Amino acid sequence: MKDPKPRQVKVGISRRDFMKLAGITGLTAWMMEKGLTWKDLFNMASDSLADPINVIWTGNGWCGGNTIAFIDAMNPAVEDVITQVTINLQPITLRAPSIANLGNVNLVYHPILMPQDNMAYPTMEAALAGVFDPYVLVVEGTMYDEFGLYYQKPKDSFWCSAGRTPSGNVLLCDEFVFNLMKRAALVYATGACATYGGIPSTTNGLGQRSPTYTMGMLDDPYRGILGFPAYIHEVYQKGLGYFRGEQVIDEDIYAVTNSPYNTAYPGPSYHWLSTLKQPIVAIAADPPAGDWIMRTLVAGVLYARGLGPAPSESLDVFNRPKYFYGNETHQNCPRAGFFAQGIFAKNFGDPQCTYSQGCKGTEANSPAPLLGWVGGVGGCTRGGVCIACTAPGFPDLYEPFYAPPNAPTLPSTTLLAAAVGAGIVVGVGSYYLSRRRGKPTIPKAKGVS
Structure with missing residues (x-):
């Protein structure tokens, strides 16, 4: 003869409530009222x-x-x-x-x-x-x-x-x-x-x-x-x-x-x-x-x-x-090899690095190129450029989206070389913008100390 199944106790009490009850007086009276044993209570408490x-x-x-x-x-x-x-x-x-x-x-x-x-x-x-x-x-x-x-x-x-x-x-x-x-x-x-x-x-x-x-x-x-x-x-x-x-x-x-x-x-x-x-x-x-x-x-x-x-x-x-x-979008990008070789897309749809088309992947962090969108398929950077939507400052610091970046974040020699290879002019104004981005300010409300 099979052993009877353990009694299922349904008293409408959660584990948290039990732990609270266990710390107060009158617990034994409550148990008697519900017809519970200490084993029943132990089973309830262990089911976290x-x-x-x-x-x-x-x-x-x-x-x-x-x-x-x-x-x-x-x-x-x-x-x-x-x-x-x-x-x-x-x-x-x-x-x-x-x-x-x-x-x-x-x-x-x-x-x-x-x-x-x-x-x-x-x-x-x-x-x-x-x-x-x-x-x-x-x-x-x-x-x-x-x-x-x-x-x-x-x-x-x-x-x-x-x-x-x-x-x-x-x-x-x-x-x-x-x-x-x-x-x-x-x-x-x-x-x-x-x-x-x-x-x-x-x-x-x-x-x-x-x-x-x-x-x-x-x-x-x-x-x-x-x-x-x-x-x-x-x-x-x-x-x-x-x-x-x-x-x-x-x-x-x-x-x-x-x-x-x-x-x-x-x-x-x-x-x-x-x-x-x-x-x-x-x-x-x-x-x-x-x-x-x-x-x-x-x-x-x-x-x-x-x-x-x-x-x-x-x-x-x-x-x-x-x-x-934890990594830049650029570091997760399958086009990063073209970037390292200084080979850049001339038109949208080209398979090469889209830094020249305005990609901000060197300035933003995301796993988008690596993980895709739904079930590993698709995603914003699979056919377009990164617009840095994962970063503070978006969208103002990263516009226009589909234009070469205003400047690499100087003094990175790698990005400077990439900029030159992509035909991006790095001038005084763009250098100032990159410095402004590199030294952000603490938010402050008007008249608020």
Whole structure:
């Protein structure tokens, strides 16, 4: 006769809740009420992968390109990672985890992929109450100067809304992201817009800010733009965080997570830390390939489970993961051999090095030529030129895209020789621009110390 199967205990308690209960009095009475033994409790506590790591994905000033890339990911695919979704604040299991040790990953909120609307405010409130701990916050799209730090808009107007509050008032994207940052275990900025501001934050050729005064999550030291954490810190310090008579930026985001407000290069937003004491991670590009997004998120989930290294251990100076952005785009390019020989394309479509056609691969970091786009196929540099969309300063420092670079980053003799070979004139003006790019400034708001 076969041994009976172990009793399956379903009491609606997570491992985290059990650990909390184990530290308080009255546990024995609770066990008796539920009809549980100590062995039952041990089995519940040992199943650490049953508790999901939650993902909250916000869309702000966005085109949805990163979401499309996210859906197109193949290695791993979305269905390999996301095992649950949340509908009306209730988790629904889609499938069993298929990646070893990753456990359940619950997509709590996504403004495009979620099947219901009007959930921004309830999701924010539940997150602030700790319902989704631990959660990973993914920010897509630019943030806005809603509070007049740079530009005073007409009263009660706004740039970006995430939804409505229960009273029917606008829930600002700034307010939504600000509150979600308070309890986030990890924060990821995906795409050129969310990382350093991208095209919406153009400075008109380094002359002036865009009319909407948009910004990324991280400071752009080349264009002198503060990132979102530093921006809302300044807003709070100046008492500007009000919208329609209500104070919506009601805390210093640095004080909430005990983060240092450090203005050292490349700027104060790089020094803000999440509840796990991790900086904002930049998944840079316009947009990045889906596999870059998925693999970076998986690495973060494994860290949150205590099974992988901290994200901060593998970031470059601009908070990009070195395993993707550790090399220049040029170093990953299959045309690099032509570059070394001084053989350059004369027309678009030629197989030789496209440095002469405007490629900025020597000034940007990405794995695009090596990894391709979907399933290793395609990608921006397979037929075109690199426009440096993974770098701070994009697009202003790298325009015009399809023209030879203004100058190599002197005094690199290799690039100087390449420039001469490609017929690029290196003059005094272009040398000044290259020096300007090489010595960026710390972002600073007008009138802000």
